Amino acid sequence: MIVKKLHDSGVRSEHAYFAAIASIGASFITWAASAKGESAGLDRADRWGIFVGEWAPTFFGLGLALAQYEGHDGTLPR
Structure with missing residues (x-):
């Protein structure tokens, strides 16, 4: 599992x-x-901003999955 x-x-x-x-x-x-x-104009700038902005939900999802995994251990190793 990833x-x-x-x-x-x-x-x-x-x-x-x-x-x-x-x-x-x-x-x-x-x-x-x-x-x-x-x-290239504002359309291209909008596409760049949206492209990079689409990474945020993926990282938030990974954060939630990792938090749940960490909770199963009962500890947060440092």
């Missing part, structure tokens, strides 16, 4: 939640950079 492998590799739910929040910020940054730095 959640067990991630947990055994040292990835914790907090890491996944942080990645989700960071991807939301990165979505805004990529949108702004594309809007100002490229001559």
Whole structure:
């Protein structure tokens, strides 16, 4: 199971939640950079922002799965 492998590799739910929040910020940054730095127009900037923004739900889902897995142990290894 991928959640067990991630947990055994040292990835914790907090890491996944942080990645989700960071991807939301990165979505805004990529949108702004594309809007100002490229001559392709606002449509392309919107696509970049949406593309990066779609990572957040995946990371939140991994965070929830890891939190549930950590809860089964009864401890959170550090």
